[in-house]
Amino acid sequence: MKHAPNIAPNVSRDFTLPLEVYGGELLTFELPDLGGEWQPLPEHFLEGISFTSRFTASGSHYPWWMQTVHVFGGSIIGTNNRAIVEYSAGEGELECALSVKQVRLIKAIGSRPTQVNTPARPTADKYLHFKWQNGSRLALSRLMRPEQRLRKLFSRVAWNEFSAVDENWRAQILGHFSFKPIKDNSGLITIYPERVTGGVFDNRADIELPIKTPTEREVVFEQAHLLSVLKVASEIKFIHEGDHSKLLFKADNVRGFLAARQRVPS
Amino acid sequence: MRTMPDGLFFHPNGSGAAAVLKRMAEGTTNYNLDDPFLPAMHETRQEISKLDAQIIRAEERLIRLRHEKARAENRLEEQNEAAAQFVETGEIDPALLPSVEPLAKEEAKEQREEIKKAEAEKFALPVELSESGWVDDPVRVTDTEIIVTIRKRRADTPVDAEEVEGRIAKVVENAMQPFRADASRYRVVLRERVAKRPQQPKGPPDD
Numbered sequence: 001m002k003h004a005p006n007i008a009p010n011v012s013r014d015f016t017l018p019l020e021v022y023g024g025e026l027l028t029f030e031l032p033d034l035g036g037e038w039q040p041l042p043e044h045f046l047e048g049i050s051f052t053s054r055f056t057a058s059g060s061h062y063p064w065w066m067q068t069v070h071v072f073g074g075s076i077i078g079t080n081n082r083a084i085v086e087y088s089a090g091e092g093e094l095e096c097a098l099s100v101k102q103v104r105l106i107k108a109i110g111s112r113p114t115q116v117n118t119p120a121r122p123t124a125d126k127y128l129h130f131k132w133q134n135g136s137r138l139a140l141s142r143l144m145r146p147e148q149r150l151r152k153l154f155s156r157v158a159w160n161e162f163s164a165v166d167e168n169w170r171a172q173i174l175g176h177f178s179f180k181p182i183k184d185n186s187g188l189i190t191i192y193p194e195r196v197t198g199g200v201f202d203n204r205a206d207i208e209l210p211i212k213t214p215t216e217r218e219v220v221f222e223q224a225h226l227l228s229v230l231k232v233a234s235e236i237k238f239i240h241e242g243d244h245s246k247l248l249f250k251a252d253n254v255r256g257f258l259a260a261r262q263r264v265p266s
Numbered sequence: 267m268r269t270m271p272d273g274l275f276f277h278p279n280g281s282g283a284a285a286v287l288k289r290m291a292e293g294t295t296n297y298n299l300d301d302p303f304l305p306a307m308h309e310t311r312q313e314i315s316k317l318d319a320q321i322i323r324a325e326e327r328l329i330r331l332r333h334e335k336a337r338a339e340n341r342l343e344e345q346n347e348a349a350a351q352f353v354e355t356g357e358i359d360p361a362l363l364p365s366v367e368p369l370a371k372e373e374a375k376e377q378r379e380e381i382k383k384a385e386a387e388k389f390a391l392p393v394e395l396s397e398s399g400w401v402d403d404p405v406r407v408t409d410t411e412i413i414v415t416i417r418k419r420r421a422d423t424p425v426d427a428e429e430v431e432g433r434i435a436k437v438v439e440n441a442m443q444p445f446r447a448d449a450s451r452y453r454v455v456l457r458e459r460v461a462k463r464p465q466q467p468k469g470p471p472d473d
Contacts, residue, residue, distance in 0.1 A: 081274055081276065083274075153274070259273055
């Protein structure tokens with residue numbers, strides 16, 4: 001302890017920023033040029049893109065438009081070939097497709113972007129600029145155009161006569177069927193008018209839950225897709241065309257549908 | 267009953283011609299997603315592109331041959347000029363010297379024949395192989411290698427490809443049945459799809 005007064009702090013007062021060794025050149029940063037005018041973004045833009053990005057597919061065998069969320073003004077659409085969802089975010093004129101990574105980047109900034117600037121004629125070398133309330137700016141390269149045919153799917157089905165999802169009903173289904181399927185099985189869940197069955201093996205239903213469902217006949221879904229839909233849905237409806245069935249669902253600002261699996265005689 | 271993967275836009279197990287044909291042969295065609303005409307049309311398209319490539323190759327070869335002929339004619343002309351030059355000056359132009367390549371090749375051929383004879387004497391088929399029915403062919407010699415081929419007759423009967431083809435063709439034809447029935451919804455949808463007419467909305471218009 002007697003040496004304590006002799007100990008001098010070994011800290012230099014001259015701080016050197018790592019980039020200053022380059023004469024500060026790397027610190028100067030210019031945003032790419034703006035292409036057009038600033039426009040307001042829809043009010044729930046951030047919620048919309050982060051919600052729909054949950055319903056996108058990943059993997060090289062999926063086309064690019066299944067790995068992106070599509071923004072058509074106020075409506076934001078995402079699909080993974082089994083489920084498709086549309087989020088009504090409000091009023092806006094932005095038309096673009098954002099990859100899931102770009103969505104994560106926008107989310108990481110912390111608050112919702114308020115303004116957007118798009119080039120008048122979108123090409124691959126143009127940038128998409130976002131502006132936040134606090135002045136933050138983000139320029140995304142590779143501006144993609146949204147896939148127009150995704151919008152048309154929603155007008156082909158009737159969006160009426162839905163039945164409301166009871167909290168108790170939802171909790172029972174989620175509680176009974178949130179198991180992990182055995183490897184190479186997708187944990188098929190079959191919904192009958194009076195009961196729901198499923199199991200860890202696709203070819204053997206181990207769990208049966210006697211519960212009333214709004215379907216008219218049996219329909220089969222994969223566990224992962226059905227549960228992700230039932231977690232968000234507040235109203236559902238089953239439709240049948242030939243041997244093909246769909247589960248339509250609605251929630252706050254959200255509507256979408258899920259394709260059922262098809263039974264074939266073996 | 268069996269369940270098969272389904273999708274909104276394409277079949278998760280592949281929407282290519284080979285995948286559709288495989289499902290047709292298995293009897294698991296997805297009538298909502300699979301295009302039953304795709305395998306046949308894909309086959310024809312492949313054939314056309316293959317023939318296109320063959321035509322391009324043949325044309326390239328023809329052009330090469332024409333160029334070669336033109337070069338040979340030029341050479342002949344040069345040689346004629348050199349002969350005329352010889353009459354005037356008495357100098358022999360190198361263009362008039364003949365090519366001795368065939369003679370050199372002859373020598374290589376002779377050497378090869380010698381090696382063939384020597385190797386054929388040296389090579390004896392192992393007893394185990396000759397007992398199980400293997401026979402050897404005459405020795406071949408290339409620039410770098412000496413090749414001995416051994417062969418054996420097949421004892422089993424080969425698959426009758428025609429019979430198998432007939433069997434699968436019947437199954438594939440059966441797979442098209444839902445598109446043939448008069449009252450079939452698939453037939454209606456497929457006709458609309460092939461005609462590329464816009465699909466009629468099934469419900470009230472979108473809000």
